[in-house]
Amino acid sequence: MKAVDSTDQAKLANADDANTDVLKIMHESNAAGILLQSGVSVHESQETAAAIQTREPAAAELGAMEEDVGAAEAKIAVEDVNNAANTDGVDGGFDAWMVVVASFVVHFLSLGNLYCFGEYATRYEAEGVGSAAAVQSVGSLGTAGLVGFGFAAGLLAERVGLRVAILSGAALMAGGLLLASFATRVWQLLLTQGLLFGAGCAFVYFPSLASLAQWWSRRRGVATGLAASGAGLGGLVLAPVLNALLSLPSVGTAWTLRAVALLIAVAIPATLPFVKQRVPSAKSAVPWSQLRNTRFLLLLGAVFFATAPNFIPAFFLPSYASDVVNLDSTDGAALVSIFNAASFFGRIAVGYAADVFIGKANAFLLCTLITSLSILIIWSLAHSFGALIIFAAICGFFSGAYFVVIPVIVGEMFGFEKVASLTGLTLTFSAIGYLGGPPLAGAIRDSSGYIAVCIFAGTLTFISALFCLAVRLSISKSLWKA
Helix, strand or coil, X not given: CCCCCHHHHHHHHHHHHHHHHHHHHHHHCHHHXXXXXXXXXXXXXXXXHHHHHCCCCCHHHXXXXXXXXXHHHHHHHHHHHHHHHHHCCCCCCHHHHHHHHHHHHHXXXXXXXXXXXXXXXXXXXXXXXXXXXXXXXXXXXXXXXXXXXXXXXXXXHHHHCHHHHHHHHHHHHHHHHHHHCCCCCHHHHHHHHHHHHHHHHXXXXXXXXXXXXXXXXXXXXXXXXXXXXXXHHHHHHHHHHHHHHHHCCCCHHHHHHHHHHHHHHHHHHHCHHHCXXXXXXXXXXXCHHHHHCHHHHHHHHHHHHHHCCCCHHHHHHHHHXXXXXXXXXXXXXXXXXXXXXXXXXHHHHHHHHHHHHHCHHHHHHHHHHHHHHHHHHHHHHCCCHHHHHHHHHHHHHHHCCHHHHHHHHHHHHHCHHHHHHHHHHHHHCCHHHHXXXXXXXXXXXXXXXXXXXXXXXXXXXXXXXXXXXXXXXHHCXXXXXX
């Protein structure tokens, strides 16, 4: 073996020293690697490495640097998880489509039932349970419960998981209707068919929205529209079925409520295997800080004035048909079915248009504007079955689309990782409007007639359109698309 001369030994010694320096540099430059992940330029990271080579950091400095590196790595990991729902939607496949189907069933049985409360109201009034205003307060409490418990439902879904939240909601819905079947007073209906059923709707509705956000990205509007169309189809199917059951002496109100409770207790839990969570549950902070955000406050105003009168047309169409146009209960049920059929197609069409053509904020603006005009111009002047059909079709098509664009707007403006809690927070402030809208409309009808009801509902919706315009301009000053 050839001996190593003194020159080679010197080279080896220098190489060992160089390797030692490199190891030190690699040990200390982990922070530079994290900075690169956070968007720091290569030039800046090279300067950092050069500075590290010029000094020998103390052990305490190295420990502090390692803690900073660990914190930065943890922050990046959390951000990656949170952003998964926003940017990594599957946008197709069996699991993604089954999430849409599961959400469709939830919409069918929750909002679909709420839209059909007019059928119950007509029966309660005929049975002498209470006045129009008192009876309508049951339906309004149900819709208020949907939005009033929305924030709590969203937080529960983010903490314990979507399936647990949905199962608890189904139990509340079924239990509320079952207890309502034994009620004989308005206050009993308020607690059961109003409060319990409405709260249950919240705990199934908002988690189902969150599941959609986790599985869809580019076509969230379409997916949400397809799922939300279940509300329209639910009203379309349930209205004539409820009218027929309520009219049968052998069935009546009590057994109709029990039958619907059984349907909910079976159908909603059956969807749980398809509600698959892509983003792990986390104990996220309550997003109270958004209440200081001007854009969020404008959105709250738009949602409040849109949702407060939202159920008034569906609730009052049957009684308007009988009191003003002298139609029978079958025609009134048919109008509610037309309203909900239009809502079915409107949610899909508006969701698609919002994704592809006009944007979500523009869609919300157009829906509120057209809904307000249909109430103020068509409904207030309708004195025939044909005119009521036209109104039910137009108003149903556009007013139902609110529930498609609102959660998507919230997610796009403030982050899809918190879409359940933020949408719940947004709609929670609408609980006052939902709670007061239909009963106030009932009191207005009893004192001033249906024209005053139309002015009341149409004006509130037009105010919502003005807030929608402000939200739209806060996103972009360009006329199209936002």
